[in-house]
Amino acid sequence: MLIRNKLILRFTLLVLAIQLSLSAFVYYFHAAAREQRFTRRLAGKAVMTARLHLSSPADSTRTARAFRRADLLTIEQEEISIYSSDNRLLYVSADTVPQAENRRQLPRVAASAQPVTFRAGSLEGVGFNYGPVGQPYRLFAAGYDALGWSQLASLRLILLVGNVGALVLIILAGWYFADESLKPIARVIKQVRRITARELNRRVDEGNGTDEIAQLAITFNRMLGGVEQAFEAQKSFVSHASHELRTPLTVALGTLQTGHAYDQTLEDAKASMASAVDDLRQLVALTNSLLTLAQADEARFRGEPVRLDECLTQALSQCQGRYPERTIRVDFGQLPSRLETPFAVTGNAHLLTTALLNLLDNACKYSRAEVRATLSYPDLGTVAVDVVDSGIGIEPGELARVTEPLYRAENGRQEPGYGIGLAVTQKIAQRHGGELQLVSIPGKGTTATLRLPAAQA
Structure with a gap:
């Protein structure tokens, strides 16, 4: 289901529930108020009838009795009965009034200090004590509240029509609410659809920069910026890699073709083959470097406890084999006073050795003087290796x-080189949660620092 339809449905159900609850509340209290009003009206009529009857002699004339019965009838289907304290019927508003329900309610009325309400078929009735304490009369009044029921029926019709009409308005309001709420998202979607691989420099409008939609647009723009950088880096990498790979292949192919066409002696053929072998060796070295870069770029690898000083020792041994004439000195900087396992980090020993070897290789390649590697703890949570040379340095730009x-x-x-070593080292540092820092002064040397999180004890 679309978010628009979900919003409309939820908004409609929520508001409709509130509307129905309010309607039920109004109807319930109106019905309770009608019943209370009619009960008071019946009780008042019964009291007035009792006063008129009890104030007249028991042998009042037929004319007076007929007057009371006819002229006091103001409630539809009115039935009024008066009983003595010993439950004798003293008065009834009509000779046809049934007394079965009244006699059934007599014990309740006698035992209660408050009026007792009851129903007799379609009629509503009330019974209560009236008169002197000790020997009160039992008054009963019943009738049909035509006006009250008519008003209640009108209220039901009004609420029914009102709720149906409100439902239509709620749906329209929900549609408008959902449409207005989703307009910023629709605008973002429209702008995103215009962004293609050739137009990664385009960005989404961030609106006011404060609400949730703006935060979504900002996040998307940041992600798009990262994608653009990665895409540009990939294009640059593919372009450079294809060029670097094409060069030794072309040279090796040309050498072999030339030797095949023109070499007449074994010595000439062996020289051509030796030149082609050198080119192929460069190709193999470049391919291995690219594979190492791909391995370093993997998002996942199995982290294990690693001694960084042991990795540095292995890298130092390999580098010394490449540059036997170079002097490489290892120093130790500031160390914490208590260390169970010094220079311990969590990661991949092979990758960390490769990273350190790249730093040492660069230092020995571009410097003829002594190279210094220093192991230290800049703080309790970080292990660092500084590789310092006094070579040609790097321009700031x-x-x-x-x-x-x-x-x-x-x-x-x-x-000689391919420009992959520092890229591999940086990716290895990032995969281990660390960083590679470079500080260089042209003509004076470079300091490369590999910082990694120390393993927790």
């Missing part, structure tokens, strides 16, 4: 881009 895949700074392109 390029510092923010060197972590992009396949991007290389202008002053470092003379050295």
Whole structure:
């Protein structure tokens, strides 16, 4: 079901429930008030009749008795009866008035200090004590409240018609309410549909910037900004990767084709093959680097307790094998006073070793002087490794881009490489909940800091 229809249905049901509850409340109290008014009216008529009858002699003339019976009848189907304290019938408004119900109510009336109400067929009745204490009379009055029932029927009709009409208005109001409430969402949907892969720079109108729809638009714009950056990074990566992969393949193919066409001696053929092997080795190295980048970019990996100092030792051993002439010194910075397992982090040992190896490799590649790696605790919850060199450095304008895949700074392109190491290291740091920080001064060197959350004891 559409949200619009859900809103209309819920709004209609809610308001209709309130409307029906109010109607039931009005009808109930009107009915109770009618019954109370009619009961008081019957009691008042019975008292007036008793006063007139009891104030006259018992042997009053037929004319006086006929006057009382005929002229006091003001309630439709009125029936008034008077009993003595010993339950003898003293007076009845008509000779045809049945007394069976009155006699059935006599014990209740005698035992109650308040009027007793009852029904006798279609008539409503009331019985109560009247007169001196000790020997009161029992007065009974019954009748049909034609006016009251007519008014109650009119009220039912009014409420029925009113609720039906209100239901129509409620549905219309619900439709208007849902339409007005969903207009901002419809506007967002219309704008989102216009955004395509070629127009990721477009954004959704954020409205007033404060309500829920505006917050949704802001969140979507932030997500769209991230998608645009990822899309641009992907395009750049594909472009650079295709170029980097095409170059060694083209060179190797050209070398083999040339050797096949022109080489006449075994020595020439072996030289061509050796050149092609070097190109293919570069291709394999580049492919391995791209695979490492893909592995580092995976959203999930199994985290285990890892000693970062052991990872640094392995990375140092591998780097020393690549650059035997370089001096790499390992220092220890400030350490907490109490450590059960020093330099412990949670993560993947292979990935962390790769990240540290990339930092050491870059430092040794672009610096001929000593490289220093320092393990420390900047705070109790963080383990850091600083790799410092005094090499060529990075220009400020390029510092923010060197972590992009396949991007290389202008002053470092003379050295072999593919511009993937720092990108891999940054992704590994992010996957471990840490970060990679770079500080560089052109001509003086670079400090690369890998910060990772310390493992909880």
